[in-house]
Amino acid sequence: MGIPSTPFGTVLRDFYAEEFARIEREFRASSNGRMATQARSALLDRVIVDLGREFLGQEPGEIRKLCLVGLGGYGRRELFPHSDIDLLFLWEDAGVESRFREAAQAIGRALWDLRLRVAPTHRLVAECDKLQRDNPEFNISVLDSRCIGGDRGLFERLRNKALPHMIDGAWSELLADLATLTRQRHRKEGDTIFHLEPNLKNSPGGLRDYHVAWWVGLISNMEKHGRWATPEDVWPSKSRKHMEAAFDFLAAARCFVHYRQGRDDNALSYELQAAAAARGIGVEPGHAMEPADWMRIYFRHARAVYALSTQLLDETLPAPATLRSRLEGWKSRRLHPGFSVAGARLSLLDPAALREPRRLLEVFQYIGKHGVKLSREAEDQIRETLPTIFDSGSAVRGLWGSLKEILVAPHAAEALRAMHSSGLLVRLFPEFRVIDSLVMRDYYHHYTVDAHSFMAIENIHRLRAPEKTWERPFANIFSELEEPELLFLSLLFHDVGKGMPFEDHVAGSLEAIEKVFTHLDLKPEEADTVRFLIRDHLAMSASILRRDIFDPATIRVFAEQVGTPERLKLLCLFTYADIRAVNPDALTPWKAESLWQLYVLTANYLSRSLDEERFRAGAGDLQFIDRILPLLPVPSSRDELASFLNGLPRRYLFAHSSEEVAAHFALARRLKDDPVQLHVENRGQIYTLTLLATDRPFLFAGVSGTLASWGMDIWKAEAFANAAGVVVDTFHFTDPHKTLELNPPELARLKGNIAEVLSGAVSQETLMRGRAGVLSAPQPKVSVPTQIRFDDVSSSHSTLMEIVTQDRAGLLYRLSSTLANIGCNIEVAVIDTEGQRAVDTFYLTVGGAKLAAATQETLRAALLAALEL
Amino acid sequence: MTRIEAIIQPSRFESVKEALHQIGVEGMTVSEVRGHGRQKGHTETYRGREYEVDLLPKIKIEMVLPYNLVDGAVQTILKTARTGKIGDGKIFLSKVDEAIRIRDEERGEGAL
Numbered sequence: 009m010g011i012p013s014t015p016f017g018t019v020l021r022d023f024y025a026e027e028f029a030r031i032e033r034e035f036r037a038s039s040n041g042r043m044a045t046q047a048r049s050a051l052l053d054r055v056i057v058d059l060g061r062e063f064l065g066q067e068p069g070e071i072r073k074l075c076l077v078g079l080g081g082y083g084r085r086e087l088f089p090h091s092d093i094d095l096l097f098l099w100e101d102a103g104v105e106s107r108f109r110e111a112a113q114a115i116g117r118a119l120w121d122l123r124l125r126v127a128p129t130h131r132l133v134a135e136c137d138k139l140q141r142d143n144p145e146f147n148i149s150v151l152d153s154r155c156i157g158g159d160r161g162l163f164e165r166l167r168n169k170a171l172p173h174m175i176d177g178a179w180s181e182l183l184a185d186l187a188t189l190t191r192q193r194h195r196k197e198g199d200t201i202f203h204l205e206p207n208l209k210n211s212p213g214g215l216r217d218y219h220v221a222w223w224v225g226l227i228s229n230m231e232k233h234g235r236w237a238t239p240e241d242v243w244p245s246k247s248r249k250h251m252e253a254a255f256d257f258l259a260a261a262r263c264f265v266h267y268r269q270g271r272d273d274n275a276l277s278y279e280l281q282a283a284a285a286a287r288g289i290g291v292e293p294g295h296a297m298e299p300a301d302w303m304r305i306y307f308r309h310a311r312a313v314y315a316l317s318t319q320l321l322d323e324t325l326p327a328p329a330t331l332r333s334r335l336e337g338w339k340s341r342r343l344h345p346g347f348s349v350a351g352a353r354l355s356l357l358d359p360a361a362l363r364e365p366r367r368l369l370e371v372f373q374y375i376g377k378h379g380v381k382l383s384r385e386a387e388d389q390i391r392e393t394l395p396t397i398f399d400s401g402s403a404v405r406g407l408w409g410s411l412k413e414i415l416v417a418p419h420a421a422e423a424l425r426a427m428h429s430s431g432l433l434v435r436l437f438p439e440f441r442v443i444d445s446l447v448m449r450d451y452y453h454h455y456t457v458d459a460h461s462f463m464a465i466e467n468i469h470r471l472r473a474p475e476k477t478w479e480r481p482f483a484n485i486f487s488e489l490e491e492p493e494l495l496f497l498s499l500l501f502h503d504v505g506k507g508m509p510f511e512d513h514v515a516g517s518l519e520a521i522e523k524v525f526t527h528l529d530l531k532p533e534e535a536d537t538v539r540f541l542i543r544d545h546l547a548m549s550a551s552i553l554r555r556d557i558f559d560p561a562t563i564r565v566f567a568e569q570v571g572t573p574e575r576l577k578l579l580c581l582f583t584y585a586d587i588r589a590v591n592p593d594a595l596t597p598w599k600a601e602s603l604w605q606l607y608v609l610t611a612n613y614l615s616r617s618l619d620e621e622r623f624r625a626g627a628g629d630l631q632f633i634d635r636i637l638p639l640l641p642v643p644s645s646r647d648e649l650a651s652f653l654n655g656l657p658r659r660y661l662f663a664h665s666s667e668e669v670a671a672h673f674a675l676a677r678r679l680k681d682d683p684v685q686l687h688v689e690n691r692g693q694i695y696t697l698t699l700l701a702t703d704r705p706f707l708f709a710g711v712s713g714t715l716a717s718w719g720m721d722i723w724k725a726e727a728f729a730n731a732a733g734v735v736v737d738t739f740h741f742t743d744p745h746k747t748l749e750l751n752p753p754e755l756a757r758l759k760g761n762i763a764e765v766l767s768g769a770v771s772q773e774t775l776m777r778g779r780a781g782v783l784s785a786p787q788p789k790v791s792v793p794t795q796i797r798f799d800d801v802s803s804s805h806s807t808l809m810e811i812v813t814q815d816r817a818g819l820l821y822r823l824s825s826t827l828a829n830i831g832c833n834i835e836v837a838v839i840d841t842e843g844q845r846a847v848d849t850f851y852l853t854v855g856g857a858k859l860a861a862a863t864q865e866t867l868r869a870a871l872l873a874a875l876e877l
Numbered sequence: 878m879t880r881i882e883a884i885i886q887p888s889r890f891e892s893v894k895e896a897l898h899q900i901g902v903e904g905m906t907v908s909e910v911r912g913h914g915r916q917k918g919h920t921e922t923y924r925g926r927e928y929e930v931d932l933l934p935k936i937k938i939e940m941v942l943p944y945n946l947v948d949g950a951v952q953t954i955l956k957t958a959r960t961g962k963i964g965d966g967k968i969f970l971s972k973v974d975e976a977i978r979i980r981d982e983e984r985g986e987g988a989l
Contacts, residue, residue: 552887552934553887553888553891554887554888558933558964598909598910601911601934605930605934608923810924810925812925842924845925847924847925
């Protein structure tokens with residue numbers, strides 16, 4: 009055998025200990041994990057051969073019909089300092105087995121006496137030519153078999169006949185078992201490589217995944233070419249270089265951890281990271297590094313290992329055979345001429361087209377929509393193409409539009425991870441580079457900063473199908489968001505400051521987001537919302553933990569900080585996603601419920617304080633004047649502007665950008681020439697109509713009725729008035745019959761109609777009669793019972809009426825005309841729609857006073873009757 | 878040895894923890910809990926949906942202390958956790974017969 013003899017008996021233990029110590033010393037000097045694992049394998053070979061000689065009574069080379077075979081890591085000559093030893097006793101037939109059985113058991117006992125953890129297995133060679141269906145681990149470990157001693161001919165039969173036969177007959181089952189075991193392990197480890205205290209063996213991207221890639225290579229080669237792959241041809245050459253570098257690093261780290269811990273412990277704790285970094289383990293032995301930098305190297309290797317192992321598994325698994333999956337595959341190829349999808353991997357049909365950034369981003373839009381992954385070749389092709397696109401430094405036109413589509417897609421996190429992994433994300437946004445694989449060294453965070461950001465985005469998308477009861481309220485809020493893309497954009501960059509030299513990471517993130525804005529063509533109000541979310545992203549969690557959320561003063565201060573219900577929704581979901589992405593248990597049901605309570609209390613405060621919280625040209629509100637004054641189209645004095653704003657609900661100032669308020673002020677100045685000022689703006693599918701006029705009965709009803717008579721669907725509206733009685737009403741509506749889209753001149757006629765109705769030239773009833781057809785709505789899908797609630801407490805001078813009812817055509821007209829008929833004046837109104845539910849809030853007075861109890865009951869009956877029609 | 882169990886407002890937890898550390902209390906067990914005493918809950922309405930706020934969020938702190946630290950700890954919690962409003966919480970004291978450190982089986986106050 010060529011293995012030297014080992015002292016036997018009581019001195020064997022001392023010999024093993026001395027040799028073990030020698031290997032450890034050599035490792036300390038060299039930090040070469042590969043060499044240390046090979047040396048321990050060789051040491052075990054010596055020990056096992058000598059034990060064989062002792063207990064089997066023959067020279068190992070002379071033993072017939074029995075072979076001692078190393079499996080798994082021992083078979084590969086990669087025996088880590090405290091790893092288990094998988095040893096197979098391979099028998100020719102049952103007779104030999106019965107003759108040597110006792111001796112084999114004695115070898116096992118002797119190894120245990122040396123305190124070596126041995127897992128002995130016994131098999132007839134004939135048993136090894138088929139899959140052991142109840143033992144997938146054995147089927148895989150036997151792929152790495154190596155003859156230690158005994159009948160070499162028997163071993164050759166195992167290696168060259170039995171195992172190739174087993175693989176030939178069951179390669180797909182073998183791969184499926186491997187995929188199942190890998191998936192289960194990954195799930196247990198949170199499906200991410202970015203653990204702050206990873207397990208060097210089992211975490212995604214660890215040594216187990218390196219070997220998964222190795223086994224897939226072995227099985228595929230045997231299946232395709234009928235021979236065992238060698239380390240040189242098991243993987244494509246590009247990948248091999250990265251994989252071998254990763255193995256060297258991981259092996260060094262694992263040896264270091266085993267020696268430090270004195271046991272088979274593979275957890276890379278913070279303490280061990282610091283110790284390994286201080287010695288430059290796996291990088292440059294003896295040269296100290298910062299632990300965070302050392303971990304970045306770990307993550308870079310883990311990323312390469314994870315990418316290849318999962319890609320190889322996906323590529324080699326047989327394609328799904330169901331008719332539906334085939335149809336979906338066919339459809340995907342048909343729908344996207346630039347790439348195809350096989351199984352769950354996307355391949356590029358025309359890599360040259362990637363030079364066009366829009367086409368490149370389409371790949372990730374597809375991943376976002378369908379949750380597929382890039383094939384290995386596609387990722388390489390993208391990586392190689394990037395310098396040719398971005399070297400010129402030119403901005404990518406329409407980037408925000410493309411990114412938006414990725415962010416709001418259900419698999420956005422998967423798409424962003426693929427963008428990051430291929431290098432595209434940092435090419436588009438160099439600001440992101442500082443948090444690439446960045447470790448937060450505390451016991452609370454489990455993931456690196458980049459992984460945390462992707463996971464936060466994923467947490468929001470998972471609300472599409474909430475699993476737990478306490479997730480449902482947040483899922484409802486998500487379904488109500490008007491601009492979810494702003495939430496996702498903020499989540500992506502909210503922690504970038506953690507990689508910047510700022511004491512407060514929020515300040516760093518705010519600086520970075522300004523640079524991000526230069527790559528994107530966001531509207532000013534969109535950018536403001538993103539700034540707000542990043543600046544205040546810790547406000548809600550701080551309130552839950554450090555403030556009494558049931559104290560009205562806490563709610564008032566927080567509501568003022570937030571400003572509008574839409575921003576509250578965004579911040580609440582941000583907080584939910586951010587906490588949940590810290591570690592798997594960070595968002596306890598207790599915290600989630602507290603967050604929800606803070607949300608509800610603040611949302612109610614915002615809607616119930618509308619009438620009370622008004623602009624007063626005092627010290628606290630001068631900030632608004634300062635912001636709006638420079639934006640006015642014609643020079644105006646502070647007093648003129650203050651006079652316009654005076655008495656408007658502060659909500660108006662939060663809900664509209666400074667530019668919008670400036671435009672409203674300009675309209676208000678024209679009221680002396682024309683008492684009704686109308687402005688209509690088209691924002692994609694949504695039209696926004698702004699009306700300024702002096703307050704009068706039927707004003708709100710007149711506009712809503714005219715819009716309804718034209719078949720427009722109002723889904724949101726606001727009615728505010730200032731102290732001088734100038735109303736500022738805003739109606740957001742869609743045009744389901746495409747009247748305005750197909751006939752643009754009709755817009756002027758619509759505005760004319762509104763002016764006629766408001767001036768009394770045309771009666772509302774006439775207009776509605778002429779358009780009765782468009783008011784017939786389809787049967788609603790969900791039935792929403794009508795609830796009307798009056799509240800005389802929230803406002804000092806108005807009665808608050810909240811009405812929740814089924815949304816239907818002309819609803820706002822029915823409500824507002826009923827209010828006008830009863831003689832109610834609308835002081836403030838906020839109209840909202842959540843799917844089939846209309847949720848409307850009115851602050852009402854009659855003759856300048858709150859509604860008497862009898863009036864409230866009359867109004868309730870009249871509204872219910874109007875809604876019955 | 879005495880076991881102290883304090884139910885306090887979440888907003889006071891950080892201050893109470895810091896104050897206890899300052900007087901030499903080194904270990905404690907903290908739980909997120911919900912409940913109500915005489916401070917009963919109420920119903921909130923949010924966009925037409927009724928929402929029961931009957932169990933309010935609290936933090937429970939548990940610690941076992943040698944007799945010489947108990948009075949100081951109680952006074953510290955009283956002083957630091959009090960806001961003067963309903964819902965400030967309660968402190969419960971009970972005697973502990975024995976403490977055993979699992980690692981080395983040391984018993985008595987030395988195990989605390």
